[in-house]
């Protein structure tokens with residue numbers, strides 16, 4: 001009962017914090033967030049950096065511009081700034097309901113023109129809802145709640161129903177495989193779009209971080225669009241694993257403790273790794289059900305993962321590399337097909353990570369792949385800052401020599417609010433096309 005009350009309070013808190021009433025703009029990047037999380041435990045001698053002189057990467061000029069009318073959706077008003085940065089000069093406060101035209105995208109900001117005043121500036125893209133329905137899914141169920149500003153919860157069970165519905169709608173174009181099972185026995189379902197004997201194969205995985213489960217919905221939506229478009233590149237077979245961490249996503253969505261999570265909760269509290277209480281703590285959950293951050297559990301310079309010493313809601317690398325069944329499943333599936341490229345969808349920030357230290361044999365190819373995706377999404381290309389190891393993308397590029405990128409989709413902190421999805425969809429709906437074109441020209 002207490003938990004239920006706490007979760008309503010949490011919902012309110014999330015609305016106040018993430019909602020536009022507070023005009024909050026501070027969203028850290030994933031890597032920076034990790035650094036913050038571990039700062040309390042790791043006080044000295046940070047891991048040696050891998051990339052002392054990062055290669056400067058010019059961000060492609062955004063060419064993905066949507067000029068139809070959008071509405072500002074928020075409690076009171078949002079800040080409009082002169083540049084795409086929370087530190088830039090304040091141009092105006094744009095009230096809820098104001099109509100704007102989208103001019104371009106820049107990281108998590110959208111450049112807009114206010115229709116009534118003609119003022120031009122940058123606001124956080126997640127506060128914009130298009131006036132017409134630009135989603136257009138027929139099968140996959142959009143998980144928006146009663147209010148679009150609340151976090152949307154695309155559950156594992158809903159995903160299974162949607163996968164079945166997609167198979168019924170496209171029986172000749174879609175097959176479903178299992179990559180393995182989660183700790184709690186949930187099947188890690190992979191949608192195989194197109195011919196398994198195709199010349200090129202691409203692996204797309206989402207929601208390896210629990211609270212970033214919006215990427216599972218995005219992955220499903222991308223699968224439906226690709227099917228609806230009739231598999232436009234028949235020589236490219238996409239393998240989409242929408243939810244790599246279903247147990248963790250379920251913790252984040254239901255905000256329910258079990259014994260295991262409770263023990264980790266007390267440990268996180270007593271060691272100061274998290275000061276959050278109850279449901280607020282669970283809303284930050286990023287790990288699998290064992291308290292292992294799956295994206296720190298891969299065998300890619302795993303010993304350098306700057307980690308906390310025991311299971312936690314975030315950032316614990318595990319007892320050894322590939323200790324978790326979800327990690328093992330991703331490794332096995334990646335080895336099963338001769339992939340030309342891999343894409344990992346994450347939610348924090350609006351950028352593309354492509355590099356793994358100076359030594360990955362496929363850095364150049366990953367850079368080229370990332371630029372192809374940046375060309376349609378206008379996400380910023382981000383260099384490796386040398387602090388991140390043990391991720392899926394790291395392993396796939398460093399150990400498997402597969403050109404690999406991570407796409408961070410959100411404009412606000414995860415779990416993402418419903419309105420954020422419009423921005424995400426408009427910037428991602430052509431990503432599979434860009435990747436298919438890239439592998440056709442550059443793949444094996």
Ligand SMILES: [Zn+2]
Pocket residue numbers: 030209212346347348
């Ligand atoms: Zn993530």
